[in-house]
Amino acid sequence: MVDCVIVGGGPAGLSAALVLGRARRRVIVVDAGAPRNRWSAAMHGYLSRDGIAPAEFLALARRELEPYDVVRYCAGHAVDAVAIAHGFRVALESGDAIEGRTLLLATGVVDELPPIDGLAPLLGTSVHHCPYCDGWEHRDAPLAVYGCDERAATFALELRQWSRDLVWCSDGHAPSHAARATVERHGVRIRTEPITKLEGDAGRLRRIIFRSGPPEAVEALFFCTGQRQHADLAERLGCRFNDRGTVLTRAAEGTNVPGVWVAGDASKDAQMVVVAAAEGAEAAVAINTELTRRDLEAERA
Numbered sequence: 001m002v003d004c005v006i007v008g009g010g011p012a013g014l015s016a017a018l019v020l021g022r023a024r025r026r027v028i029v030v031d032a033g034a035p036r037n038r039w040s041a042a043m044h045g046y047l048s049r050d051g052i053a054p055a056e057f058l059a060l061a062r063r064e065l066e067p068y069d070v071v072r073y074c075a076g077h078a079v080d081a082v083a084i085a086h087g088f089r090v091a092l093e094s095g096d097a098i099e100g101r102t103l104l105l106a107t108g109v110v111d112e113l114p115p116i117d118g119l120a121p122l123l124g125t126s127v128h129h130c131p132y133c134d135g136w137e138h139r140d141a142p143l144a145v146y147g148c149d150e151r152a153a154t155f156a157l158e159l160r161q162w163s164r165d166l167v168w169c170s171d172g173h174a175p176s177h178a179a180r181a182t183v184e185r186h187g188v189r190i191r192t193e194p195i196t197k198l199e200g201d202a203g204r205l206r207r208i209i210f211r212s213g214p215p216e217a218v219e220a221l222f223f224c225t226g227q228r229q230h231a232d233l234a235e236r237l238g239c240r241f242n243d244r245g246t247v248l249t250r251a252a253e254g255t256n257v258p259g260v261w262v263a264g265d266a267s268k269d270a271q272m273v274v275v276a277a278a279e280g281a282e283a284a285v286a287i288n289t290e291l292t293r294r295d296l297e298a299e300r301a
C-alpha cells in the first residue's frame with residue numbers, strides 16, 4: 001500500500017506528486033493521458049511558462065519527478081475506487097489494482113463542445129472557452145460568443161474587456177428580452193439563426209456560416225456550453241458536488257469523504273493550470289500532515 005494514490009497526471013496531480021515525493025511519501029500517479037487543454041497550441045497565464053505547449057509543460061513536469069524514486073507514474077485508466085481498511089483500492093481498466101492510504105483525485109473536467117461542423121480543427125487556436133487563457137491573442141479582433149442560454153449574455157459582456165467587436169450567436173435559440181436588451185445596450189450584436197458550419201484554414205477561423213443570412217467574419221469564437229467531470233470516481237466515493245458540478249472541497253482540497261482529496265479543475269471553479277498546480281501542492285501538504293498524524297498515532301499505540 002503506497003502513501004497516496006493520485007488519479008490524474010495533469011498539473012494538479014503532478015504538482016501534488018512533486019510535493020509528496022519531496023516529503024518522502026510513496027506515491028503512484030495513474031494517468032490516462034488526456035488533459036483538458038490537449039487541443040491548445042499554447043498555454044498562457046502560468047508565470048515563467050507563458051506560451052509553452054501544454055504537452056511540453058507536462059513532459060517537463062514528469063521529467064522533474066524522475067529523481068524522486070518514491071514517485072511512480074503509471075499510464076492507465078482508473079475505473080473504480082473503493083474504501084478498504086486503512087485506505088482505498090483503485091481498480092484500473094487493465095484489471096490491476098493499486099492500494100493507497102490516501103487518495104487524491106486530480107482527474108479534471110471535460111468541456112461540452114458546441115455541436116458545429118468545422119469546429120474540431122479550430123479548437124485551441126481560434127475556438128476557445130476561456131478569455132483569460134486565450135483572449136489576449138485576439139484582442140480588439142471581431143469575436144463571436146457562442147451560447148444558447150442566458151449565460152452567454154454574461155459571457156459576452158465579460159469578453160468586452162478583450163474586444164468591443166462582438167456578436168452573440170445563439171444558434172437557433174431566442175434570447176430572452178432582458179438578455180437581448182442588456183447585451184445590445186453594451187454594443188454586442190446578436191445573430192439567432194442556426195449555424196451551419198465554421199470556415200477557416202490552418203487553424204484560423206475566417207467566418208461563421210448560418211442557415212440563412214450573410215456569413216459573419218470573425219477571428220475567434222468563445223463558447224460557454226458547460227462541462228462535466230472527466231471521471232466518476234468522486235461520485236462513486238460519495239463526494240459532495242456544488243451546483244456547478246465540481247466537487248465541493250474545504251480548506252486544502254479535503255472532501256466530505258475522509259482520506260479523499262480533490263484538486264484542480266475537478267474541484268472549485270477557478271480553472272487554470274497555475275491554480276490546479278497550486279491546489280495539488282496544497283492538497284499534498286494536507287495529505288502529508290494527515291499521514292504524519294496517523295503515523296504518530298500508530299507509534300504511540
Ligand SMILES: Cc1cc2nc3c(=O)[nH]c(=O)nc-3n(C[C@H](O)[C@H](O)[C@H](O)COP(=O)(O)OP(=O)(O)OC[C@H]3O[C@@H](n4cnc5c(N)ncnc54)[C@H](O)[C@@H]3O)c2cc1C
Binds near residue numbers: 038077
Ligand atoms: C482548449 C483549452 C485551453 C486552455 N488553455 C489554458 C491556458 O492557456 N492557461 C490555463 O491556465 N489554463 C488553460 N486551460 C485550462 C486548463 O487546461 C486546466 O485548468 C488544467 O488542465 C487543469 O488541470 P487538472 O490537473 O485539474 O486537469 P487536467 O489537466 O485535465 O488533467 C487531468 C488528467 O487526469 C486524467 N484522468 C481523468 N480521468 C482519469 C481516470 N479515470 N483514470 C486515470 N486518469 C484520468 C486525464 O487523462 C488527464 O491527464 C485550457 C483548457 C482548454 C480546454
